[in-house]
Amino acid sequence: METSFEDVAEDAGGSAPSAATVADDAEAAPAPAATATAAAPGPGPAAAPVSAAKAPASLSPSRAGDFMQCPLLYRFRVIDRLPEKPSEAATRGTLVHAVLERLFDAPAAERTAPRARSLVPGQWDRLRESRPEVGELFADDPEGERLARWLGEAERLVERWFTLEDPSRLEPAERELFVEAELDSGLRLRGIIDRVDVAPTGEVRIVDYKTGKAPRPQYAEGALFQMKFYALVVWRLKKVVPRRLQLVYLGSGDVLTYDPVLADLERVERKLLALWEAIRLATETGDWQPRPTKLCGWCNHQAHCPEFGGTPPPYPLPVRVADTGGVEQGRMAAD
Ligand code: SF4
Numbered sequence: 645m646e647t648s649f650e651d652v653a654e655d656a657g658g659s660a661p662s663a664a665t666v667a668d669d670a671e672a673a674p675a676p677a678a679t680a681t682a683a684a685p686g687p688g689p690a691a692a693p694v695s696a697a698k699a700p701a702s703l704s705p706s707r708a709g710d711f712m713q714c715p716l717l718y719r720f721r722v723i724d725r726l727p728e729k730p731s732e733a734a735t736r737g738t739l740v741h742a743v744l745e746r747l748f749d750a751p752a753a754e755r756t757a758p759r760a761r762s763l764v765p766g767q768w769d770r771l772r773e774s775r776p777e778v779g780e781l782f783a784d785d786p787e788g789e790r791l792a793r794w795l796g797e798a799e800r801l802v803e804r805w806f807t808l809e810d811p812s813r814l815e816p817a818e819r820e821l822f823v824e825a826e827l828d829s830g831l832r833l834r835g836i837i838d839r840v841d842v843a844p845t846g847e848v849r850i851v852d853y854k855t856g857k858a859p860r861p862q863y864a865e866g867a868l869f870q871m872k873f874y875a876l877v878v879w880r881l882k883k884v885v886p887r888r889l890q891l892v893y894l895g896s897g898d899v900l901t902y903d904p905v906l907a908d909l910e911r912v913e914r915k916l917l918a919l920w921e922a923i924r925l926a927t928e929t930g931d932w933q934p935r936p937t938k939l940c941g942w943c944n945h946q947a948h949c950p951e952f953g954g955t956p957p958p959y960p961l962p963v964r965v966a967d968t969g970g971v972e973q974g975r976m977a978a979d
Contacts, residue, residue: 809892853894
């Protein structure tokens with residue numbers, strides 16, 4: 645029988661984002677370009693680091709995806725914490741997520757498309773206050789034309805959501821939920837789930853919004869990896885296998901769903917353990933290989949990447965001497 649997640653108990657309530665939400669990426673996310681100066685390349689005196697480099701201690705879906713895409717990219721983001729410039733697409737995604745989340749503050753009957761659109765300017769103001777570096781995106785747009793177009797695109801994405809889901813019939817159990825669980829091996833998994841719905845029967849649906857387009861069917865498995873990661877964390881925390889994983893693609897107007905079984909979560913756990921072992925080995929040896937793909941076009945770090953004639957910054961962690969297995973308390977000059 646199909647589970648209904650719509651019209652769930654009105655008193656289920658939603659949760660405001662917690663301070664922990666911010667902490668999810670605080671440990672292992674690239675620093676904003678406007679504020680971070682760690683490991684800056686080029687001549688002149690070395691800039692003061694934002695914080696001392698640390699070996700990775702946990703894994704999120706984004707960073708796991710980074711390592712699978714390119715180990716060197718993972719290193720730049722997690723260990724070197726090289727600054728990254730905000731992009732229009734990623735910032736629009738953050739803005740749209742904020743609008744969808746805040747819309748659930750309104751009573752169910754008022755969760756309309758015009759109301760959601762009206763939230764866009766205010767949420768943009770809030771985003772600029774909390775992350776001043778995003779204001780740079782439109783620093784060369786004195787007339788505000790590009791900004792107006794960009795905000796219009798955000799409004800269209802928000803509007804499209806109403807063709808895919810009806811928020812007046814939803815009462816999320818959680819929004820922007822920070823989750824963290826430790827596996828038996830000691831590996832800590834963490835992440836932020838956009839929305840958790842709980843049906844009156846107790847069945848759980850995990851929902852993630854994407855502002856891009858749905859992947860072609862042959863790439864759907866990659867897209868579901870993040871959702872299975874979250875499902876594994878929920879299973880470890882609550883001993884409940886989520887009934888449904890749902891990706892809502894606002895860019896193309898598609899919804900991708902998957903109903904996981906326990907074997908899926910066990911499989912993703914094995915995959916994450918193997919991934920973590922590879923990360924641990926690279927951390928100890930300092931051997932982070934670049935893996936060039938067409939995604940390099942979106943990489944912020946070509947100037948540091950040997951594949952593009954660049955040189956990585958000095959490796960900031962102790963490295964293991966390969967032939968003895970010991971750990972040398974020195975620093976590698978470069979990869
Ligand atoms: S440019 Fe490509 S190969 Fe180099 S670090 Fe970035 S993603 Fe990896």
